[in-house]
Amino acid sequence: MQIIDSITIPEREAKTHKGDYGRILLIGGNQNMGGSIMLSTRACVYSGGGLTTVCTHHSNHAALHSRCPEAMVSDLADIKRLTKLVTEADCILVGPGLGLDIKGNNTLTFIFQHIQPHQTVIIDGDAITILSKLRHPLPDCEVIFTPHEMEWERLSGIPIDEQTPDKNRASADKLGAHVILKKHHTELYLKSGDYKINKGNPAMASGGMGDTLAGMLAGLVGQFGLEDAIQYAVYIHSKIGDQLSETMYVIPPSKIIDEIPYMMKRLEQ
Amino acid sequence: MQIIDSITIPEREAKTHKGDYGRILLIGGNQNMGGSIMLSTRACVYSGGGLTTVCTHHSNHAALHSRCPEAMVSDLADIKRLTKLVTEADCILVGPGLGLDIKGNNTLTFIFQHIQPHQTVIIDGDAITILSKLRHPLPDCEVIFTPHEMEWERLSGIPIDEQTPDKNRASADKLGAHVILKKHHTELYLKSGDYKINKGNPAMASGGMGDTLAGMLAGLVGQFGLEDAIQYAVYIHSKIGDQLSETMYVIPPSKIIDEIPYMMKRLEQ
């Protein structure tokens, strides 16, 4: 397992416009957990995603725009519009605050039915738990899972204390997906190999931190090669956390987001 | 009465996750006083509470998420969900902006009926006034009261100008609860003994300051031993207030909240 000690982000080319940095669709946030998708959204925008649209419960629209006017919104119950948005997206993130009820199931099923081979789907949070139960075959496109250890147990069937690199690798291969296993030091089981990021700290142990990482990942997938994007997202997220932990005992995820554009600049080649 | 001159907050252990820092349930905020529970919520999150959920009037959801996407919300009128949330919480705060009408009464009664011995309940603001009238026996679990002098008079029956340490101590013992008596210099009547915190200043005399302290307390109870949490909360709250008062004539409670993670880091051992 290769340790990722540093990354270098390529400079943006001069004559580019927002259309060159991806159309991102974020799906999540029910009536109770709208904050999750709000964190993902702002993380996506602050990571440089070109055009960000959010499908969420309509009760979340006002707060979402209040926090992040840079994103567009759509009512998750508006299936016609969801169909259009899924079709147009380069990258789809599904899961943050989605909920585990029938609506969540239907949303995930719908996406699996409509996603196309050239697209990337990131399956996070509740969507992992739903998939662990529904056991849908994965769609024919790039798939990224972002489980913490408990979610990985549900998805892979490997109990937490047996989650060794070898077993995780085998399970990722069987899934045919990229896996970001969030734990003390995050492990990446990518198609190209296994990686570990020796960063991150317990000041980051707070609700919404995973939603933030998922949003960053979505924003970066629109801009960089898939495996680069994954490595960048985890590295930047942890690196900011380590930096903030020098002065903060706990780090509200919103504070991570504020720092993304600055950290990315420092990591620019 | 022992003076608390300084505190030292233990470092977080390396391999921990949000689940190790408590599931906190905050209950309050009617149609008119939603700001109170919003202050408590952000104070809880910024103090490091692991997972924070808020039960409040539905009209408060948008503003709450706009200020603090890190928390989850639930409609206080959704009793089924409230039951589930009360069952799962480690620590419950009830009272900020709850209101003194029949709904407030019912909420407090409901919590008293469902709370379990391993849980902690913090009774603040309107919930103290309600209890002073309803005279319910306290539930069989750790109970913390956070009255100001007038609320303490209502709860203990001791008139403000007769609130001596001895009488307060006797009343706290009779209640079988921990009491944080908010006044010029806050007094703590804990089960282990009496304490005083010689900090705080009149720049902190503004609406919402108590809601902020209550939220901090809830966030800390999820992380530390109960009496440590109480001492930390009052100390940190007053210490930040003293620091900000060097440059601010009055301190809006929101400004206290912004500083919590930084002050906690400075107090880390």
Added chain:
Amino acid sequence: MQIIDSITIPEREAKTHKGDYGRILLIGGNQNMGGSIMLSTRACVYSGGGLTTVCTHHSNHAALHSRCPEAMVSDLADIKRLTKLVTEADCILVGPGLGLDIKGNNTLTFIFQHIQPHQTVIIDGDAITILSKLRHPLPDCEVIFTPHEMEWERLSGIPIDEQTPDKNRASADKLGAHVILKKHHTELYLKSGDYKINKGNPAMASGGMGDTLAGMLAGLVGQFGLEDAIQYAVYIHSKIGDQLSETMYVIPPSKIIDEIPYMMKRLEQ
């Protein structure tokens, strides 16, 4: 006309609490002009008003709490609650964003009917225009008007280019009220005499600046003697504006508000 060159704000006494700094009621903000009362509200809280409640159109509640959770809200259409709030307030501000329609008329009439001699009422913005038409006799309590020149023409009958100190003084006497005449350099016609504040600048010429001053005034009336409060409010408002204009071409009123507690501290004796 005496020039006010400097002010000194008295230190807060040690053993005081929020109840010592006034109960302020702010009334305004219809469906279109809710931002006005939001500016007044945060200005009131940041000036140190003890307990601030806002009566406004219900569509403004979410944004108001999102910006200022320290305040309480009430639906302006809830007359029963308005009656209670008017009765309990020390100081009432009416006018910012109130609107000039029948609802605005009714609100002003209602307040005039219910206000009591020990209370102070600040009549600002649309409420001045309404009163200029309705010609109600002023209530038997301290009244402060905060007109700009056009509103003063409406209220006093003096055309803008004839608004000399003598005529203004006579008109203020006839009204039996304190008048803050907002212009290039603001003039105060108080019961004790005439004052001028040689501060302020054209970077402050933007919508909402008057709402901010009115809110500051309400917050200060709860803490200081009436004429002191008026002088402090205008001085602090202009002084912050002058300071910010050193680096800002235009000053959004929200930026004035952010600075109030710091400027007040610098002016503390």
Added chain:
Amino acid sequence: MQIIDSITIPEREAKTHKGDYGRILLIGGNQNMGGSIMLSTRACVYSGGGLTTVCTHHSNHAALHSRCPEAMVSDLADIKRLTKLVTEADCILVGPGLGLDIKGNNTLTFIFQHIQPHQTVIIDGDAITILSKLRHPLPDCEVIFTPHEMEWERLSGIPIDEQTPDKNRASADKLGAHVILKKHHTELYLKSGDYKINKGNPAMASGGMGDTLAGMLAGLVGQFGLEDAIQYAVYIHSKIGDQLSETMYVIPPSKIIDEIPYMMKRLEQ
């Protein structure tokens, strides 16, 4: 094509008030793209527009006021009020987040029917695409278009790779309008001549950046001569972007807005 290397903004005159800096009407923001008009609004206010009113879908009101209380709002469906607002405005911006459906068409048609010769209309975003289809004759007043290259292709009929200065100039003349062609380095086809602004960078390639420029332009048109305002808006927007790009890899448009008053001060003569 003249290069604009620097600008100097005239100082505000001392005895001016908000009425001297324009009445601006911003129209846009449907149920899905409200964030666009929120960005335009705050950009307008932070650029110094005297009085800013926004006509938008009612679901956007709370978030708009939460972000920018300095502006007034009106429901776009309230035609009576829209008529009044259009009549009173000095400058009208239409388009950000307007949507391409029948409502968008009707709104643009309505404005074209009611606008008067002394007014200025800025046609941005979706309104350009709508006009490209409807082919309404332009109203008899100053018209500014703010297309990116694709929108300019739709409006002018010139394919992107054939958009030479000569052809653009001819097309602008035929339209009888001012054209701000947003691309790598923005080109201005004004009635007085052609200009280019050699500023801007790919960190600015993100959704909402154009809405921000449009709002700035509206705010400046209320204060300065029309062609000056256009040059100022594009220059300030790009200059801030260049400055922020020194420390930020990507620039969320909200961050551009925060800097406007400071940059304008630095450019003051």
